[in-house]
Amino acid sequence: MAYITISYFSFYGKPQQELEDFKEKNAEYYYILPPDLIKEYDFKIDLYENKLPALIAYENIPKVLLGKSGSDTAFFERWEKDSKLLGVDLSKHAVETAKKDIFTDKIDGRGSRIVNKEEITSLYALIDLLKSRNMKPVLVTTPYLREYKDNVGSIDAGFYSDFKEIIERVCKEKGVVYYDYSSDERFMDSPEYFIDTTHLNRTGARKFANVVREETVND
Numbered sequence: 537m538a539y540i541t542i543s544y545f546s547f548y549g550k551p552q553q554e555l556e557d558f559k560e561k562n563a564e565y566y567y568i569l570p571p572d573l574i575k576e577y578d579f580k581i582d583l584y585e586n587k588l589p590a591l592i593a594y595e596n597i598p599k600v601l602l603g604k605s606g607s608d609t610a611f612f613e614r615w616e617k618d619s620k621l622l623g624v625d626l627s628k629h630a631v632e633t634a635k636k637d638i639f640t641d642k643i644d645g646r647g648s649r650i651v652n653k654e655e656i657t658s659l660y661a662l663i664d665l666l667k668s669r670n671m672k673p674v675l676v677t678t679p680y681l682r683e684y685k686d687n688v689g690s691i692d693a694g695f696y697s698d699f700k701e702i703i704e705r706v707c708k709e710k711g712v713v714y715y716d717y718s719s720d721e722r723f724m725d726s727p728e729y730f731i732d733t734t735h736l737n738r739t740g741a742r743k744f745a746n747v748v749r750e751e752t753v754n755d
Contacts, residue, residue, distance in 0.1 A: 538671045539748065540662060541678060543734070544688065544695070544718070547702050549642045549652050630683035630733045631691075637734075638692050649698065656702065663710045674752055675703070675714040679723035679744060684733035715752060722747065 552558050553576060562574070563581055571577045644650050666673045688695055707714050722743075723729055729740030736744055 537674055537752070538666045539674050539676050539752075540659070542659075542675050542703070542714070543677065544680075544699060545637050545642065546659075547652055547656055547699070549650055549655075551652065551654055555641055626681065626683045626727060626733065630681065630687045633733050634684055634687035634691055638688065638695070649692075649695075651702075656706070659706060660710065663706075663712060673710075673712050675707070675712055676748060676752075677714075677716045677718045678736060679720045679729070679740070680718045681727060681730055681733040682719075682724040685718060685724065713752075715748070717744070717747070720747075 549555075552562070555561075559581075562576065565574050566582050571579075571582065642650050663673045703714055706712070717723070723736075723740065726740075729736055729743065731737045
């Protein structure tokens with residue numbers, strides 16, 4: 537069994553190559569993927585990132601020593617710690633996050649939501665790849681805090697029906713199952729399980745992993 541995480545916005549937005557931070561994020565794949573699987577592969581980037589990181593910046597040296605980027609290290613340091621949401625105005629934080637997720641690089645000039653066909657095609661390909669290797673793909677949406685989920689629905693009334701339509705089409709055409717834990721009562725009112733309103737911390741991730749194993753093992 538192989539779990540494929542589907543966030544609310546996995547299917548939407550501009551192609552990655554058109555995003556402002558594409559080059560920065562794309563560089564991280566040079567550590568784990570062969571050239572033919574890297575979008576817009578650049579030999580010079582490969583050379584600097586994997587062989588001569590010190591020429592980019594002194595702080596990048598850990599990439600060679602530890603095999604991961606500074607941004608990765610920062611993320612895992614945050615993930616390891618207890619939630620930083622305790623004492624934070626969750627409503628305000630959730631509104632800002634939801635607006636960013638809904639509007640940033642996801643709306644075209646006519647005000648319509650951009651469906652990212654490349655991402656959907658990639659999901660189909662991943663499902664086929666897993667099946668070809670005798671693995672059973674299972675689609676999963678992880679828990680969100682209630683404040684975030686409520687704001688997504690209030691800011692964009694049509695979002696959930698559009699998202700559901702795509703998920704149901706994928707499941708029907710590819711014969712896979714989907715588990716939606718985004719509104720799970722065991723998590724959505726417990727900020728101590730989250731780094732922010734949409735990402736679990738270590739404690740929450742461990743609890744969620746146990747839930748998923750127990751509830752999907754027989755599918």
